[in-house]
Amino acid sequence: MSDxxxxxxxxxxxxxxxxxxxxxxxxxxxxxxxxxxxESGMTEALLELGRRWNCGEAFLPEVVAAxxxxxxxxxxxxxxLMAKADRKVSDKAIIATVKGDLHDLGKNIVxxxxxxxxxxxHDLGKNxxxxxxxxxVKELQPKLxxxxxxxxxxxxxxxxxxxxxxxxxxxxxxxxxVGGAPVTQEWADRIGxxxxxxxxxxxxxxxxxxxxxxx
Amino acid sequence: MTPEAPSIRSxxxxxxxxxxxxxxxxxxxxxxLTVLEEVGVGVGGEAMCRxxxxxxxxxxxxxxxxxxxxxxxxxxxxRSPRTYVLAARVPEFDLAIDGQHSxxxxxxxxxxxxxxxxxxxxxxxxxxxxxxxxxxDALPEIxxxxxxxxxxxxxxxxQSLHELHAQFANSxxxxxxxxxxxxxxxxxxxxxARVVAGGSEALRRRPIIxxxxxxxxxxxxxxxxxxxxxxxxxxxxPCGFVVMPISCAxxxxxxxxxxxxxxxxxxxxxxxxxxxxxxxATFYGCCATVxxxxxxxxxxxxxxxxxxxxxxxxxxxxxxxxxxxGTFATGSxxxxxxxxxxxxxSGFASVLAGADLMCGAGLLFGARVYSLAEMVLDAEIFNLxxxxxxxxxxxxxxxxxxxxxxxxxxGHYLSDKHTLQNMRQQWMPKLFDRLSWEDWExxxxxxxxxxxxxxxxxxxSTHEPPPLDDGVEDEILRIIDAFERGDGGNEDE
Ligand code: B12
Numbered sequence: 102m103s104d105x106x107x108x109x110x111x112x113x114x115x116x117x118x119x120x121x122x123x124x125x126x127x128x129x130x131x132x133x134x135x136x137x138x139x140e141s142g143m144t145e146a147l148l149e150l151g152r153r154w155n156c157g158e159a160f161l162p163e164v165v166a167a168x169x170x171x172x173x174x175x176x177x178x179x180x181x182l183m184a185k186a187d188r189k190v191s192d193k194a195i196i197a198t199v200k201g202d203l204h205d206l207g208k209n210i211v212x213x214x215x216x217x218x219x220x221x222x223h224d225l226g227k228n229x230x231x232x233x234x235x236x237x238v239k240e241l242q243p244k245l246x247x248x249x250x251x252x253x254x255x256x257x258x259x260x261x262x263x264x265x266x267x268x269x270x271x272x273x274x275x276x277x278x279v280g281g282a283p284v285t286q287e288w289a290d291r292i293g294x295x296x297x298x299x300x301x302x303x304x305x306x307x308x309x310x311x312x313x314x315x316x
Numbered sequence: 317m318t319p320e321a322p323s324i325r326s327x328x329x330x331x332x333x334x335x336x337x338x339x340x341x342x343x344x345x346x347x348x349l350t351v352l353e354e355v356g357v358g359v360g361g362e363a364m365c366r367x368x369x370x371x372x373x374x375x376x377x378x379x380x381x382x383x384x385x386x387x388x389x390x391x392x393x394x395r396s397p398r399t400y401v402l403a404a405r406v407p408e409f410d411l412a413i414d415g416q417h418s419x420x421x422x423x424x425x426x427x428x429x430x431x432x433x434x435x436x437x438x439x440x441x442x443x444x445x446x447x448x449x450x451x452x453d454a455l456p457e458i459x460x461x462x463x464x465x466x467x468x469x470x471x472x473x474x475q476s477l478h479e480l481h482a483q484f485a486n487s488x489x490x491x492x493x494x495x496x497x498x499x500x501x502x503x504x505x506x507x508x509a510r511v512v513a514g515g516s517e518a519l520r521r522r523p524i525i526x527x528x529x530x531x532x533x534x535x536x537x538x539x540x541x542x543x544x545x546x547x548x549x550x551x552x553x554p555c556g557f558v559v560m561p562i563s564c565a566x567x568x569x570x571x572x573x574x575x576x577x578x579x580x581x582x583x584x585x586x587x588x589x590x591x592x593x594x595x596x597a598t599f600y601g602c603c604a605t606v607x608x609x610x611x612x613x614x615x616x617x618x619x620x621x622x623x624x625x626x627x628x629x630x631x632x633x634x635x636x637x638x639x640x641x642g643t644f645a646t647g648s649x650x651x652x653x654x655x656x657x658x659x660x661x662s663g664f665a666s667v668l669a670g671a672d673l674m675c676g677a678g679l680l681f682g683a684r685v686y687s688l689a690e691m692v693l694d695a696e697i698f699n700l701x702x703x704x705x706x707x708x709x710x711x712x713x714x715x716x717x718x719x720x721x722x723x724x725x726x727g728h729y730l731s732d733k734h735t736l737q738n739m740r741q742q743w744m745p746k747l748f749d750r751l752s753w754e755d756w757e758x759x760x761x762x763x764x765x766x767x768x769x770x771x772x773x774x775x776x777s778t779h780e781p782p783p784l785d786d787g788v789e790d791e792i793l794r795i796i797d798a799f800e801r802g803d804g805g806n807e808d809e
Pocket of ligand 1: 201202203204205206207208210211246247248249250251252253254278279280281282283297298299300301302304424425426427465466494495496497528529530531532533539559560561562566611612613614681682683684
């Protein structure tokens with residue numbers, strides 16, 4: 102691996118945004134393929150951070166910060182990537198906290214962790230109306246939707262989203278994964294969701310499983 | 317109104333410790349004013365923004381950012397009453413919020429209950445809530461009722477009103493609403509409280525309920541929170557502001573940093589309320605904790621929490637506003653060693669800090685699971701602290717030298733007259749194990765949870781809460797029904 106690629110990884114792992122952005126640009130200028138920067142540099146660093154997090158060496162704030170740097174580095178390589186016809190596309194996922202619910206910490210963490218396994222995550226935010234989710238599904242055609250609800254009073258919104266997907270004829274095109282403190286596997290089964298996870302690492306596992314099945 | 321309601325146990329304010337030095341307190345206050353003046357607070361409603369602008373705040377309507385000048389905050393604090401009464405449906409349960417007593421609330425609001433009969437963790441129902449209220453009604457340590465868990469089997473729209481119904485029907489104590497956070501639901505709550513209190517004037521004179529609103533940390537009041545506070549205050553219902561920031565996630569990484577942000581959010585809420593309803597009874601609430609760095613979950617129960625409890629209560633004392641301090645919020649999943657340590661220290665911290673309201677008893681797993689066993693265990697901790705703060709039990713009688721002399725070196729006090737006269741002053745635990753080893757074995761080696769479950773069963777099998785007046789329950793149900801059909805919760809019916 103080139104030294105520059107290594108220092109890109111290092112910069113992401115140490116949350117040094119300035120260096121990460123600079124090195125990404127340098128790599129691109131040096132003529133390296135954008136896919137390689139993305140995969141061997143940026144994604145590899147996030148995967149490593151995920152591994153460190155799993156064994157207790159890295160903490161969540163680092164993962165979330167690194168995922169942010171990843172996104173801004175992506176913006177640098179993206180134009181070059183889009184210019185290529187034979188580009189490999191990563192699986193898209195949408196995540197949102199449902200309508201009426203302002204709790205977004207858990208959703209943010211799940212989103213950041215999903216990025217560490219190479220999913221292209223679109224975060225719609227919190228208190229997101231069902232219609233907005235449907236619109237986003239139409240526009241982005243993701244393989245997966247992750248819905249977060251932290252209140253017993255907003256959990257039914259998860260069911261509403263699933264119903265709306267059915268009504269819009271989109272249900273079979275996308276997998277739905279639900280979560281949030283009061284949500285259980287039983288609830289997920291009852292409302293016809295495809296997956297449930299009680300925490301972020303498990304959410305990542307389920308997300309991968311669901312997107313691979315969908316592939 | 318008696319200063320101390322006889323049937324509710326309160327902690328007299330006899331011990332006090334300050335977490336912040338005078339210089340530190342001054343620094344926190346100064347930095348808070350800087351935050352309020354320069355950063356400001358996000359306020360959702362446009363009408364609310366305009367009202368605050370008229371009162372002197374600097375408002376940017378395009379970003380809905382409200383910046384508060386120091387003078388506005390000071391004026392609001394002057395307007396906030398230092399003392400008031402939180403009345404109860406049963407007048408003997410009235411609470412004097414007078415800066416001299418601490419009261420314990422039932423904590424809330426869990427989504428699940430740890431069933432004391434089956435040991436199973438399951439979604440909570442209105443029936444569970446009713447049972448918890450009956451238990452709380454029986455415990456003299458409990459002064460205030462939050463909604464301990466959600467009535468998840470009820471329609472979503474009227475869930476809070478069903479919770480209030482179950483509370484009024486099963487206890488005569490003061491109720492504090494934590495789940496009715498939109499103006500519509502707040503109006504429904506007020507309507508029900510008026511029926512129980514005997515009319516709008518009766519409720520204003522004797523507020524048998526109070527409420528609080530939460531900020532959306534960092535620094536936001538969104539989605540009708542301030543508007544709901546206004547509904548309560550206009551009806552004469554005390555309404556406080558309780559913040560729940562999590563260090564490293566929704567609050568700065570240091571405990572002191574989270575304290576400054578919390579202070580800013582609470583003062584912003586109180587200031588807005590005093591602009592809308594000058595002189596409204598309010599309180600200063602803080603339930604701050606840290607994020608667990610691995611899972612991202614709210615940790616609940618660590619030393620940072622203790623510091624924040626103490627420092628927040630001290631700030632409230634200093635501002636002359638009653639405080640409501642997050643207490644007994646163990647992160648443990650069952651009533652075990654961890655729960656005992658965390659809640660024992662947490663209770664002590666709130667007592668030392670001079671918290672007016674301690675919220676509260678019975679939650680496990682960082683406020684996500686309710687346990688009736690934990691409620692009686694927390695009440696037992698409160699009881700222990702009651703003994704410690706009750707100076708009369710510890711005071712020295714002048715004649716003790718004579719008593720010691722009469723027994724003399726080498727004698728014993730076992731059957732001494734003084735012992736027989738005074739031994740009942742000793743604290744008698746209900747749930748701490750002091751059995752002999754043999755007795756403990758033959759009792760099946762009960763742990764705290766078993767002992768507590770036993771007490772829960774025995775209290776529930778005997779306690780009858782004071783009934784509601786004839787016709788009141790029907791009227792409550794009628795209001796809920798109208799609310800569900802969509803014609804309730806309207807402005808000034
Ligand atoms: C922080 C917090 C808030 C903050 C939220 C800030 C924010 N930006 O998110 C504030 C103060 C705004 C808030 C407000 C309220 N809150 Co609140 N809040 C909490 C608290 C303390 C922590 C939640 C949290 O962030 N946890 C940390 C994250 C990392 O955990 P998590 O969200 O569970 O996410 C993990 C998993 O669930 C899972 N996951 C999450 N989402 C998803 C999605 C998918 C797809 C998957 C697969 C997995 C997954 O993975 C995550 C990572 O491991 C909880 C209590 C608790 N201990 O959980 C109460 C709690 C959720 N709140 C509660 C209440 C009642 C409220 C209010 C009504 C209070 C009020 N009186 O104003 C309001 C409602 C506002 C609204 N409309 O949403 C109750 C809910 C009760 C109930 N029965 O429903 C709780 C349980 C506290 C309590 N006991 O009272 N709250």
